[in-house]
Amino acid sequence: MQSLLRQILNDVQPLVGEGKVADYIPALANVDPNQFGIAIFSNDGELYEIGDSQVPFSIQSISKVFSLTLAIKHYGDTMWQRVGREPSGLPFNSLVQLEYENGIPRNPFINAGALVVSDMNQSRFATPHYAMREFVRKLSGNPELQTDHKVAESEYEFRYRNAAMAYLMQSYGNFENEVEDVLRSYFSSCALRMSCVDLAKAFSFLANKGFSNISGEQVITQEETRQVNALMATSGMYDEAGSFAFKVGVPGKSGVGGGVIAVVPNRFSVCVWSPALNSVGNSTAGVAALESMTKHIGWSVY
Ligand code: GLN
Numbered sequence: 001m002q003s004l005l006r007q008i009l010n011d012v013q014p015l016v017g018e019g020k021v022a023d024y025i026p027a028l029a030n031v032d033p034n035q036f037g038i039a040i041f042s043n044d045g046e047l048y049e050i051g052d053s054q055v056p057f058s059i060q061s062i063s064k065v066f067s068l069t070l071a072i073k074h075y076g077d078t079m080w081q082r083v084g085r086e087p088s089g090l091p092f093n094s095l096v097q098l099e100y101e102n103g104i105p106r107n108p109f110i111n112a113g114a115l116v117v118s119d120m121n122q123s124r125f126a127t128p129h130y131a132m133r134e135f136v137r138k139l140s141g142n143p144e145l146q147t148d149h150k151v152a153e154s155e156y157e158f159r160y161r162n163a164a165m166a167y168l169m170q171s172y173g174n175f176e177n178e179v180e181d182v183l184r185s186y187f188s189s190c191a192l193r194m195s196c197v198d199l200a201k202a203f204s205f206l207a208n209k210g211f212s213n214i215s216g217e218q219v220i221t222q223e224e225t226r227q228v229n230a231l232m233a234t235s236g237m238y239d240e241a242g243s244f245a246f247k248v249g250v251p252g253k254s255g256v257g258g259g260v261i262a263v264v265p266n267r268f269s270v271c272v273w274s275p276a277l278n279s280v281g282n283s284t285a286g287v288a289a290l291e292s293m294t295k296h297i298g299w300s301v302y
Pocket residue numbers: 059060061062092093111155162187190254255256257281
């Protein structure tokens with residue numbers, strides 16, 4: 001595994017820094033684009049890492065998987081009345097489908113879908129972001145995980161697009177709580193800071209039939225685990241989900257902080273981070289690293 005990581009690093013080195021750091025969230029614009037790290041956490045509890053694997057970064061949309069998992073734990077199958085399971089084929093922050101589809105977002109990993117899922121968690125917890133942070137601290141085994149309040153504030157200040165989606169969904173009756181409260185919870189969860197090591201550990205339950213070796217609990221059922229992985233495979237990489245399946249061939253989820261998490265079912269979870277993004281908002285070097293990884297291990301879910 002360690003030599004696999006060295007090979008990957010070698011393969012993608014020329015791409016590190018290629019692309020653009022997300023700057024529509026001003027507090028993210030100052031991140032050094034030339035960073036790169038990977039961590040792999042195997043189902044038998046081994047950790048492998050290389051590069052900037054312990055540097056915490058803004059997890060952004062990777063948080064959508066944690067929120068979804070929390071919601072599934074409580075709502076089970078009923079949650080699918082409020083959010084769909086189809087890829088959108090549009091940018092992550094698009095509003096256009098909402099009007100055609102009566103305020104039901106296409107899937108939980110576009111922003112509109114994640115906002116509905118946050119609304120569900122808002123109905124259930126008095127302090128939803130803290131509930132979510134506690135959940136993620138347990139899954140990662142890192143009680144020190146912090147929220148970057150500056151990033152959350154900065155997103156709230158420039159919330160217009162996400163606010164527009166949420167109010168549009170509210171107009172269709174697909175929102176239960178105060179939009180502004182849900183936006184704040186959603187941005188705080190996106191603003192969690194985690195390293196590749198934290199994330200690889202926290203996602204290990206998805207590679208291990210829903211059981212976390214870190215927290216020692218069955219997080220969601222085996223069937224629900226399969227469902228979350230299927231959603232990541234079809235919608236986890238936004239408008240690049242198709243070519244990610246084509247080139248990499250495992251479930252993945254990206255965030256505009258430059259992190260990408262991938263799950264190799266029954267084997268390991270892996271997190272790659274490099275802040276410079278391609279045109280759809282996925283880490284350029286991160287996607288390339290995962291492509292190199294599945295090539296080297298000669299394995300994909302397909
Ligand atoms: N917090 C970001 C937003 O709502 C998340 C986007 C992302 O990582 N793709 O715009």
